[in-house]
Amino acid sequence: MELLWLIPALPLAGFVILALAGARMPRPLAASIGAGSVGLSALIAVVTAAAFFPDQRAHTQNLWKWIDAGGFSSDISLTLDALSVVMVLVITFVGFMIHLYATESMSGEKDGYSRFFAYMNLFVGSMLLLVLADNLLLLYLGWEGVGLCSYLLISFWYSDPANSRAAMKAFIVTRVGDAAMAVGLFILYKEFGTLRITEVMNMAAAQWSSGSTIAVAAAALLLGGAVGKSAQVPLHTWLPDAMAGPTPVSALIHAATMVTAGVYLIARMHILFTLAPQVRIAVAVVGATTLLLAGISALAQSDIKRALAYSTMSQIGYMFVALGVGAWTAAIFHFMVHAFFKALLFLSAGIVIDALHHERDMLRMGGLRHQLPLAFWCILIGAASLSALPLISAGFYSKDLILWESLASANGSAWLWAAGMAGALCTSAYAFRMVFLIFYGKAQSEASHRIAVHLGLRMKAPLIILALLALLAGFLQTPESLGGISFFSAFISTALPSTPTIGTAMSEGTMQYLSGFLSLLGIFLAYIFFLYNPDYIRNFIRKPFGFALHCFLSSGWNVDRLYDILFVRPFIYAAQTNCRDIINLFFLLVALLHKGANRVLCASQSGLVRKYAFGIAAGAALILGVVALK
Amino acid sequence: MTNIPAEYGLVLAALLFATGLVGVLARRNIIFILLSIEIMLNAAGLAFISAGSRWGQADGQVMFIFILVMAAAEVSVGLAIVLQLFHRLKTVNSDEANTMRG
Numbered sequence: 153m154e155l156l157w158l159i160p161a162l163p164l165a166g167f168v169i170l171a172l173a174g175a176r177m178p179r180p181l182a183a184s185i186g187a188g189s190v191g192l193s194a195l196i197a198v199v200t201a202a203a204f205f206p207d208q209r210a211h212t213q214n215l216w217k218w219i220d221a222g223g224f225s226s227d228i229s230l231t232l233d234a235l236s237v238v239m240v241l242v243i244t245f246v247g248f249m250i251h252l253y254a255t256e257s258m259s260g261e262k263d264g265y266s267r268f269f270a271y272m273n274l275f276v277g278s279m280l281l282l283v284l285a286d287n288l289l290l291l292y293l294g295w296e297g298v299g300l301c302s303y304l305l306i307s308f309w310y311s312d313p314a315n316s317r318a319a320m321k322a323f324i325v326t327r328v329g330d331a332a333m334a335v336g337l338f339i340l341y342k343e344f345g346t347l348r349i350t351e352v353m354n355m356a357a358a359q360w361s362s363g364s365t366i367a368v369a370a371a372a373l374l375l376g377g378a379v380g381k382s383a384q385v386p387l388h389t390w391l392p393d394a395m396a397g398p399t400p401v402s403a404l405i406h407a408a409t410m411v412t413a414g415v416y417l418i419a420r421m422h423i424l425f426t427l428a429p430q431v432r433i434a435v436a437v438v439g440a441t442t443l444l445l446a447g448i449s450a451l452a453q454s455d456i457k458r459a460l461a462y463s464t465m466s467q468i469g470y471m472f473v474a475l476g477v478g479a480w481t482a483a484i485f486h487f488m489v490h491a492f493f494k495a496l497l498f499l500s501a502g503i504v505i506d507a508l509h510h511e512r513d514m515l516r517m518g519g520l521r522h523q524l525p526l527a528f529w530c531i532l533i534g535a536a537s538l539s540a541l542p543l544i545s546a547g548f549y550s551k552d553l554i555l556w557e558s559l560a561s562a563n564g565s566a567w568l569w570a571a572g573m574a575g576a577l578c579t580s581a582y583a584f585r586m587v588f589l590i591f592y593g594k595a596q597s598e599a600s601h602r603i604a605v606h607l608g609l610r611m612k613a614p615l616i617i618l619a620l621l622a623l624l625a626g627f628l629q630t631p632e633s634l635g636g637i638s639f640f641s642a643f644i645s646t647a648l649p650s651t652p653t654i655g656t657a658m659s660e661g662t663m664q665y666l667s668g669f670l671s672l673l674g675i676f677l678a679y680i681f682f683l684y685n686p687d688y689i690r691n692f693i694r695k696p697f698g699f700a701l702h703c704f705l706s707s708g709w710n711v712d713r714l715y716d717i718l719f720v721r722p723f724i725y726a727a728q729t730n731c732r733d734i735i736n737l738f739f740l741l742v743a744l745l746h747k748g749a750n751r752v753l754c755a756s757q758s759g760l761v762r763k764y765a766f767g768i769a770a771g772a773a774l775i776l777g778v779v780a781l782k
Numbered sequence: 783m784t785n786i787p788a789e790y791g792l793v794l795a796a797l798l799f800a801t802g803l804v805g806v807l808a809r810r811n812i813i814f815i816l817l818s819i820e821i822m823l824n825a826a827g828l829a830f831i832s833a834g835s836r837w838g839q840a841d842g843q844v845m846f847i848f849i850l851v852m853a854a855a856e857v858s859v860g861l862a863i864v865l866q867l868f869h870r871l872k873t874v875n876s877d878e879a880n881t882m883r884g
Contacts, residue, residue, distance in 0.1 A: 758883050769806075
């Protein structure tokens with residue numbers, strides 16, 4: 153327990169060392185510092201979790217006073233409860249797997265090897281600070297640190313302007329949410345005079361009535377922050393573009409850090425959200441909208457990483473639905489399972505992309521299952537877990553819990569459930585579309601004949617471990633009809649309340665049959681349209697309507713263009729108009745005046761001594777004249 | 783000893799001063815400019831002496847001694863500058879020493 157501070161401190165120390173001396177280090181040393189710091193942190197996380205496990209009491213470690221000025225004080229203190237144990241274990245462990253993989257996969261980079269690991273360490277360190285923070289200010293520090301690192305890593309290959317633009321987009325779009333969140337924190341501080349999470353929650357529960365305006369305002373502003381970081385509608389547009397970074401970065405952003413910060417924030421502040429029923433409904437609606445929008449968009453993506461990005465948005469949407477109906481446990485459970493299979497999918501997609509010499513277009517792949525057996529099995533397992541293949545995949549257990557509670561919870565509704573079911577169909581369709589396009593069928597480009605793959609242990613081991621977890625992690629929590637293991641929910645119940653359920657027309661077992669059927673149906677549809685008879689889709693896209701639909705979906709419902717018209721262009725127009733306005737004219741005049749005066753004075757500086765003497769004499773005569781005539 | 787009216791001295795001082803000023807403004811040769819400045823200084827000195835004798839005070843003569851000392855100092859600095867100028871530009875024409883014009 154006393155080692156708690158080392159968990160975020162180790163990656164941060166790794167960042168400092170690599171940032172100061174990394175460029176002069178030999179590569180193996182930089183790699184072992186980069187991956188080793190996160191690995192050690194994971195080890196300490198396991199030790200701490202083991203110490204936490206017997207009595208499960210929340211433990212707070214006060215490190216030092218951060219700010220103490222004018223009545224405001226804030227500590228650097230960390231707190232560990234069941235929720236942060238789960239988050240820390242997932243972040244450090246999955247983060248370590250990704251670092252280990254990156255030590256080998258990034259070895260082809262000409263420069264920036266140590267810079268990469270410095271940023272990655274800072275990323276993991278900030279995220280750990282975020283989930284361990286005892287007060288909201290420290291949480292916000294981690295929150296912004298994560299945003300900064302995403303900017304740095306998305307533009308890792310900064311020589312391409314497109315990558316820098318993607319990074320700026322990610323930074324600016326999440327900033328919109330962050331601003332809302334900051335205002336939310338101001339409200340909480342003004343009302344309660346403290347930012348310690350436990351105190352804020354206790355005081356909110358004691359002083360605010362359910363549905364009161366201030367509670368709704370505070371919760372809605374925090375939701376704004378969560379929506380931005382977690383890439384939910386309407387602030388979701390940065391995530392597909394964030395694929396400009398290297399693949400391990402995408403894996404880290406999507407699996408262990410960054411996008412799950414919003415889910416964590418809402419789960420952590422669950423008392424506040426319980427006090428604001430309207431906002432909680434908004435959370436569920438945002439989640440449902442996102443999971444449908446992203447799930448359908450993913451069906452039309454040809455870039456493998458963009459397809460995965462939309463899939464992340466959609467899965468986070470499921471978590472938001474769960475949070476919205478008060479199924480806190482289900483949301484965190486799905487977060488954990490999602491971290492495993494999404495990291496697995498990204499890392500194995502990285503192998504495919506590298507093997508095909510940076511080809512990311514799935515339509516130009518095909519027939520790769522014999523050349524890349526490990527990547528094939530890993531993506532198959534990841535896709536199975538993503539599409540919640542019944543019984544054998546972890547995704548089935550976590551997603552089923554969400555679907556069931558979205559219907560059965562006291563706050564649930566049939567609409568949310570229906571959206572979730574439709575999303576489940578989309579999910580399995582796009583997941584297996586990916587598998588069929590990449591690994592089955594005919595090879596579509598000659599690049600697939602020039603495959604040269606040499607995978608070392610550092611890339612193989614993380615894939616195999618994550619694949620096992622993507623299959624087995626689900627058995628921590630199974631529904632009553634299938635064993636009724638409730639290890640996970642029992643563990644996390646000390647931090648998050650359980651979900652009250654009401655009777656429904658459908659039993660849980662029936663719903664499992666239905667969702668299992670939808671999952672298999674999605675796979676079958678993917679098989680029909682993308683493997684058995686791919687010409688049907690190809691012909692459909694050639695028709696005007698089909699082409700328009702394809703463009704609409706592959707651009708993510710044209711939201712980018714909408715925002716461009718609604719916000720970006722008016723803003724640029726206003727800025728350009730504003731720089732020619734009256735007020736600016738005044739300043740232009742001042743500048744002009746100075747320029748003119750400068751020119752006159754320059755001319756007077758003739759360098760002729762006699763003229764200067766004349767100037768003195770004339771000046772003296774003038775003054776004497778004035779004195780004499782007065 | 784007949785008294786010379788103070789006005790005569792002042793008029794002479796004014797004439798000398800004007801001569802010096804014209805010399806400073808009109809001559810290009812820097813040595814002549816220095817000489818003209820000396821004339822102007824002495825014109826000022828003459829004005830002090832005349833005024834001092836008009837009021838019967840010793841102050842005017844004290845001021846003249848001050849002016850003499852200052853003129854000696856000024857000439858030594860001025861001549862040093864002229865020497866440097868000639869050393870660098872090989873000329874005593876002040877109009878050619880205009881390299882610091884704006």
